[in-house]
Amino acid sequence: MYRIIQLSDVHFGTVNANVLNALVHAVRHLSPALCVVSGDITQRATRREFQAASAYFNTLPSPVFCIPGNHDIPLFALWTRFTNPYGRYRRYLHKEVEPLFETEQAIVIGVNTTTPFRHKRGIVTDAQIRRVAQLAAKNAAKKSVLVVAHHPFHVLEQADHDQLVENHEAAIRAWSAAGVDLIMGGHVHVPFVYPLTQCYPDLPNPMLVVQGGTTTSLRVRRHIPNSLNVVDLYPEKKIHITTWTYQPKDDSHPNRFMCVEKDMWKTN
Ligand SMILES: [Fe+2]
Numbered sequence: 001m002y003r004i005i006q007l008s009d010v011h012f013g014t015v016n017a018n019v020l021n022a023l024v025h026a027v028r029h030l031s032p033a034l035c036v037v038s039g040d041i042t043q044r045a046t047r048r049e050f051q052a053a054s055a056y057f058n059t060l061p062s063p064v065f066c067i068p069g070n071h072d073i074p075l076f077a078l079w080t081r082f083t084n085p086y087g088r089y090r091r092y093l094h095k096e097v098e099p100l101f102e103t104e105q106a107i108v109i110g111v112n113t114t115t116p117f118r119h120k121r122g123i124v125t126d127a128q129i130r131r132v133a134q135l136a137a138k139n140a141a142k143k144s145v146l147v148v149a150h151h152p153f154h155v156l157e158q159a160d161h162d163q164l165v166e167n168h169e170a171a172i173r174a175w176s177a178a179g180v181d182l183i184m185g186g187h188v189h190v191p192f193v194y195p196l197t198q199c200y201p202d203l204p205n206p207m208l209v210v211q212g213g214t215t216t217s218l219r220v221r222r223h224i225p226n227s228l229n230v231v232d233l234y235p236e237k238k239i240h241i242t243t244w245t246y247q248p249k250d251d252s253h254p255n256r257f258m259c260v261e262k263d264m265w266k267t268n
């Protein structure tokens with residue numbers, strides 16, 4: 001089994017310190033090979049927030065793979081926003097905004113769906129679709145292929161439809177044909193797992209959307225608690241996914257993340 005955990009929308013600047021503390025223990029306990037962070041690492045893309053995120057990631061006992069979200073581009077500093085939108089991100093977090101992580105079991109492909117020309121909505125370009133499809137086609141027979149983006153390729157609620165990444169259907173069709181197993185996303189702060197064949201029954205290969213909630217921000221939506229996803233990859237494209245939510249300390253619960261949902265999926 002090869003374990004990856006997905007954190008998302010950690011939003012340094014609006015973090016809950018108790019949750020940050022519990023998260024270190026959760027990562028230690030879960031012991032993943034990789035921590036994926038699917039964007040919105042800061043709240044306002046300030047130097048201080050990036051420094052805090054970077055310092056915190058260094059305390060985690062597993063390597064961190066991150067991509068930017070719309071909150072990671074300066075919003076009001078217009079000169080910086082348009083001349084060097086990812087400068088702080090690259091300086092404090094990672095020089096690549098579309099990183100690649102490869103092992104014997106899996107390839108993890110970062111896709112940057114943000115652009116300084118849009119405040120909230122994201123886009124996946126034809127060039128990005130081709131890049132992922134080429135990498136997937138080369139690797140899908142031997143290993144699991146995971147895409148990490150910030151904006152969602154599927155949403156459950158009609159009210160969230162305008163959050164969908166532009167061009168999502170073209171990407172879903174091309175990536176399914178190339179053998180991508182799952183697409184991780186964030187942005188909406190609502191965690192779920194969705195098999196895309198339910199919405200696109202003619203897809204050549206089954207593919208999952210795995211959405212992260214906000215793992216550490218105080219700005220939760222619809223009263224959904226802070227959460228993370230645990231993605232366990234097994235041979236023959238079996239994937240076991242659990243969502244863990246933060247349980248604040250009270251008489252019946254310790255102050256920690258606990259497993260709430262389990263699903264076994266197969267993507268071939
Ligand atoms: Fe967010």
Ligand SMILES: [Fe+2]
Nearest residue numbers: 040069070187
């Ligand atoms: Fe976002």
